[in-house]
Amino acid sequence: MFAPFSPRWLLACGRPYLAPTQANCARLMRWLGQRRPGHDEDVELATCGMAGFRLRAPEASLLSDRALAGLRVPTQQLIAADSVVHRPIRAARRAARLTPDVCSYLVPDASHFLVHDRPDMITDALAHTLVDR
Known part of the structure; x- marks a missing residue:
């Protein structure tokens, strides 16, 4: 990850991670999508996944400055400008400062469900990335 989780995200995750009921997970997913219209299927799918699946791999973690500075793979970072998970501008600035091979795009008017927003x-x-390589 290019930026730490926001304090709001960490607080919002507590209940669903400790008690992953359908209601707790759905509440988190609706908040994640900022209750925008058209996210019902996303919320339902994410809720089912979160309530019914326990991850055995480690959670995503913040990459150190050293690890980012050593990254030499062209990388595209699409960041929802209205994300509640991270601080979007902070993530873009950190990537630009540490890694010249990362191209960050802030996607305006987008929640964490930016693909649907x-x-x-x-x-x-994605098309520009494929063409530019």
């Missing part, structure tokens, strides 16, 4: 921008960003 801004499919046009995501498709364009």
Whole structure:
């Protein structure tokens, strides 16, 4: 990860991680999508996954400055501008400062479900990445 989790995200995750009931997980997922219209299927799928699956691998963790500085793989970072999980501008700035091979795009008017909020921008960003290589 390019930026730490926001304090709001960490607080919001407590209940669903400790007691992963359908209701707790759905509440978190609706908040994650900022209760925007059109996320019902995303929320339902994510809720089922969170309530019914326990991850055996470690959670995502913040990459150290040294690890990021050593990254030499072209990387595209699409960041929801309205994300509640991270501080979007902080993530983009940190990546730019430490890693020249990371291209960060802030996707305006997008929640964590940015693929559904801004499919046009995501498709364009991915197409440019494929063409530019």
